[in-house]
Amino acid sequence: MSVTSVTQTVPKIPVVDFSQKGCLKPGTSYWLSVRGNVCHALEEFGCFMVVLPNKVSPELQDSMFGTLKELKKMSVTSVTQTVPKIPVVDFSQESCLKPGTSSWLSVRGNVCHALEEFGCFMAVLPNKVSPELQDSMFGTLKELFDFPIETKAQTPQEKPVTDGYTSTSFHESLAAGTDSEKSRTFEHHFWPNGNDQYRYEKYHDDHVQSIVSTLRFMKYKKPEKTGTGQGLPAHTDKTFTTILHQNHVKGLEIYTKDNKWIGFDPLPSSFLFMACEGFQVWSNDRISSCKHRVNLNINEVRSSFGLFSYLEGVIRAPDELTAEDQPLKYKPLHMLDYVQFFLDNHRNVGVGYSVKEYCGI
Ligand SMILES: O=C(O)CCC(=O)C(=O)O
C-alpha cells in the first residue's frame, strides 16, 4: 500500500504512506513525495488516510480497545438503573486510594451505596490485570487441574479454613492459605522445584494482620446440557469478604433485594467484591451478605479464582452501628469457629444456614 492515487475512477479516500523513515525529514525525496501526496489529497478530498505500519502494535490496539470497551460498559452501568445490574466501581484514578481526595470520597460513596444495595460490586481497575498476567494466572490454574487426581486429592489441608481439594460432578476447587508458609507448601506439593508463576504471595499485603485468607482455584466442567442450572447452588459465603476473578465464561449470578437473580458480566481487568456473613455481623445488618450462585449456560469450561478472607478473633458491631432504633442483631462471632462448625455440620443444617441461626439475637 504505497500511495493510492487520488485520480482513481471510483473515488476512494486517498492513502498516504508514512512508513519510510526519511519521510518526516524536510528536503529528502521521501519527504517531497509525501508532501506532494498530502497537498494533493487535501486539495481534492480535504482528508487522507495516514498509514503508519508497525506504529500501532496489536498489543496497543488490544489495550486501547479493551479500555474503550470497559469505559463504554462503565458509563451505562450505574447503581440507579431501573433494570438492576451489579454496580460497577471505577478504581482507575490513582488518587482514589488516597483518603480525603475527591476521587477517594466519590469511590467511598459508590462502594457504600453498592454494598448497602447489593452486598457486592464489580471493581474495575483498568490496566491492573494485563493480558500477560491473565494468561499466566489462568495458565497456572489449568496446569493445577491437569495434575492427576491423586496429587490433587493430597493437597495440604488445614482446618478450619477450607484449604485443600474438593470436587463435585460439575466443579473442582483447590485452595491454599495465602501466608508465605502455606502458599510455599502448596506450591511445592505441585511443583517440587517451585513455580515462579504461582508465587502470588508477593501481591499480598502483609500488613493486613488480622485477616486470614485462602486463595481458591475453581474449575467448572462444561455443562452436559445447558439451561439445567449446573454450577454451584445459591449460598452466602462464610467469610468476611470474598473477591472473585474469572475467565470470560459467564454463570455467576447474584440475588437482589427485590428477589431477582442478575448475571455478572466479567471484564478482563475487573473483580467482583462481595460482602459476606462476617461483614453482615460487623455492620449489624446494615450490609447483607451477598447471596450468589453459579448457573452454567455456556458449553465451555469456566475457571475462577476466589480470595476468601476471614477475620481472626471475635467480630462485634462497632458502637456507631448500633443505636436505639438499630439494636444489636448478633452475639459476638468467632468467625473461624463458625466456619469449622459449618464444615462439620453442613449436611445437617443445610446450605442455607447462616449467622442468623448461629449467633443472631
Ligand atoms: O466461581 C465463582 O465465581 C463463585 C464461587 C463461589 O461462590 C464459592 O466458591 O463460594
Ligand SMILES: [Fe+2]
Ligand atoms: Fe460463594
